[in-house]
Amino acid sequence: EERQASFMRRALIEKKKEMRENEIAEKEREEQRLKALRLQQEQAAEKIRMEEEAKRREIERMAQQRQEIEKIEAQKMAEKLASELGEKNAGFNRDDLMNMDKNSLVQLQVQQLEKERRELLNKTKALLKRVDHTERAFRKEEIPLLKKDFED
Amino acid sequence: MRPILLHGHTRSLTKIKYNSDGDLLFSASKDKSPSVWYSHNGERLGTFEGHGGTVWDLDVSYDSNRLLTGGADGACILWNVSNGKELFRWTTETQNAVRAVAFAEGDRKALYVTDKTMGQSCEIFIVEISENIAQQTSGHLKRIVVQGDRATVALWGKLNKTILTGHSDGTISLWNAETGKLLKSIKPHTKLVQDIQFSKDREFFITASKDQSSLIIDATTLEVMKQYTADCPINSASISPLFPQIMLGGGQDAMNVTTTSARQGKFEVRFFHLVFEEEIGRVKGHFGPINTLAFHPNGKSFASGGEDGFVRLHFFDEDYFSFK
Amino acid sequence: EFDESSIDFSDIEAKFAVNVPTGFAHVIVVDNVPIVDQAKEEKLFRVIAKLFKEAGAIQPDGIHMPRDPKTGMSKGYLFIEFETPESADKAVVLFSGHRFDKTHTFSVAKFDSVETYTSIPDEFVAPAEETFEPKEHLLSWLTDPRARDQFAMVKGEEVGVYWNNKAEVPDRAEARTHWTDAYVAWSPLGRYLVTVHKQGIAIWGGQSWKKIMRFSHPNVKLVDFSPNELYLVTWSHEPFVTPDGQHHHLAVWDIESGERLRTFPTDPSTMPQPEAQRGGVAGPVRFGWPIFKWSFDSKFIARMTPGAQGAISIYEVPGMGLLDKKSIKIENLQHFEWSPTEHIISYWTPESGNIPARVTLIRIPTREIVRTKNLFGVIDCKLAWQSAGEFLLVRVDRLKSKKQTVTSFEIFRMREKDIPVDVVEHKAGEDISTISWEPSGARFAILGAEAQKTSVSFYQVQPPSTSSANTGTKLLKTQETKGINTVSWSPKGRFCVLAGIRGMQGDLQFWDLDDQSIMATGEHYTCTDIDWDPTGRYVVTSVSAWRAQSDTGFIMWTFTGQQLTKQNVLGFKQFVWRPRPPTLLTPAMQKKIRKNLKDYSKDFELQDAAETNKASQEVQEKRFSQIREWRDFLADNQAKYDQDRTE
Structure with missing residues (x-):
């Protein structure tokens, strides 16, 4: 009986132990599952983040590239403008020109064209006056000579 | 300053008009899509889709909210300017073309003129414009049958008391807008009247005729005040709101062009002194005859629409403003 | 029939009808005959008769020589009556310019053609005798106080x-x-x-x-x-x-x-x-004309016979005798030109056998060869003198390959010792259509075409430097030009108009050659002619009814390309500025005027302002009344407007 009782107890203990072990295993499995799930979620989030990051970088890169292209264009334009202005002996600062962006350069060019137009207008006006007045002054002085010539 | 070229229309321009503020320019063409543009930079805001053919005329309400167009498809359409949506449509019974449209002062009334076609006479319809579009009806307040040659252009006289029409035989007529009675009719032109535009105060107006002349006429008495002549048919004329000046545009029809210079940009807008009737200057640029002209309400720029499908925006030089 | 040529213009015809001109068709007048006294008359008549018999039988006592009753000397001309008018005609041809002796070269004319000088037909009167009407000043137009020029239209x-x-x-x-x-x-x-x-x-x-x-x-x-x-x-x-x-x-x-x-x-x-x-109406023709070319001082007139039996024949005016009684034989002569300022003739001959093509400069009347230049592989040459005679430009075309020609310019520097020649190779493959010297200048313009592209090039002859004889001729500028086929220089130099006329669109470019820039562009559609005023201040482009059916008329531009006026003239045919003789002002006087130009300018500005005012006064008055009328109209309108709006 005593043996029976002890056996029973032992079996009970064994059973409890087993149950506890099962419980722990179950718990661990659950933990594991949760962990995996968490990991998965984290990974997905990370992926999105990375994708976004890549997109952002791409945009940045593009912007930078565009900026660079614009800068190169501006540089080219500045060079062209500089050589043109140089040819025309117009006063300008080369460094200023090289540091200007495209819009200001276009504006400068427009200004320059307008300036040239006005200069040309002034030049032709002055030319016109000088040629006309010279001719008239010649005539004025020639008339007495002509009259004298007629009399002879 | 360099003119701005408005590309967008695929066919000849028929009408251009600034809104009262002058920030927008409306254009109608034979390509069935009236357009609206920013007048300072020539950017197109949008088109009004719905007509089935050439759009002959347009008018914009004083508050710039609504646009009225009339076309060869026999439709007169009221549009919402801000979204380009069609609000209402009047159609003619036999689908004869709508040749002219106009908002009355106050924008509560409008008129549209239909063409004379087989068995159908030319008529002026006066309609009421409801403030609430849901209540808009297609009925008309008045229907005036035009006897004789068809009306090609029509405007409301001052205070909506009269209606002014120009006709294909060169006649100018003045109607009582209330009764529809013909008040007076004169025939100062020998050929078709292509355009009439008012002075700022609507006391006098300018005509443009295929007979190569343009007249300033008193809007009340129909007395001819001034005359300007060109060596080609005139399609449009406009009075400067700023200076005593007018401008004319036109040109030989395409089929006659071979006899004159058919070169690029040879077609000119001519400026005349309003009082002295003398030519002051010309602006060239169009590749074909100029069909329609409009001064900006501030008088500092103007727009021209050509047979070539282009609208050109010209801004006057500083020199222009120092001109006496 | 020759006689008809003397039946002249309508206003003279009536006179002729009365005078029966045929009565003198057999009489000739011989001028520049030795002046002799009575004693020598017989001998002279014998010689004359013997000479003129060649033309036909002379009537008995058919030679008359007027004398001065006071001195008894002859007057230097005589009349010969032939049997027939045909003999008289023949005599004119045979003995015009005949060198009778060293100092006398005959000038012979039909009596008919000088008959109009006299109203007494049955009496012999000197043909060249002065009419005693006071002569008008033929140069009076030069004294216009407003310094304006004239044109004919x-x-x-x-x-x-x-x-x-x-x-x-x-x-x-x-x-x-x-x-x-x-x-x-x-x-x-x-x-x-x-x-x-x-x-x-x-x-x-x-x-x-x-x-x-x-x-x-x-x-x-x-x-x-x-x-x-x-x-x-x-x-x-x-x-x-x-x-x-x-x-x-x-x-x-x-x-x-x-x-x-x-x-x-x-x-x-x-x-x-x-x-x-x-x-069927002809305008003036320039191509191939003049056949006779004048020396700069009008002393000689020369023409050429081209080809194998080529020669240049030079005649002295007014005698019209052949210089040294013989032409200058030049085998294969192609073309010749006088220097515009010296008695030098330039000509060229092509390659023939072992002899290369050659440009030759020869002095007249000595016929001394001043300079020659041999040219090899030449297919064509053109001679162009600068107007001051300082340079002779020879355009030389050579065949480079079967299809391609190359052009070079050889510039003879006439004012330098031994006449050095600059040689400039022009861009290969360009067909040169026009060469045009700047008047009195050292620049010339050429128009060329390559494939579909046309361009203008300006060259400059460099002044000789002290170190070397000359520094060559250099290209100043080349620019592509569309629709241009004509170069028209200002008669004063520096400025020129490039234009596309006669079949082109009428594009115009107004150039200033001092900085080789275009001052302005313009257009005169279907333009047929360009004419600079003699002072170089204005250019007129025109559309002539001789060449175009519509839009005839002219546009007057300033030399800077500003349009002054456009006139559409129905039936417009021709616009020609009246030339001016060289100024009487010495270079020193001109220099002084230029220096003091400011003082003159003040006056001219006032003058211009006054003229504008005067011219516009009438217009202004009309305008004032127009303005007044219009203002009244506007005021009425305002009143109506105010009234209407308050209603």
């Missing part, structure tokens, strides 16, 4: 001479309908207006625009003056038929006496071809 049947008032309406100096049957021209110094008729040429001048002289040449087409306006050469496709059956198309005339100095046949190969014109 032909429109419809009317010829008008006008004062240029720039943008304002020109003042008419004279206008007549049917003044000319074809075109008009000015003599080179502007003294005479030339009209062209079926019967011949007439010249007009002075303030009254009266007829100064006429030159009977049936169906005359072309005229060329000597530079000093003392002689002229005319050409008609309808020949004078000489008694021995020769056809003479050319006549050389003395302007003051109206005498025909000599007639010449035209080599058919060098016959000018008047352009076929619409409506």
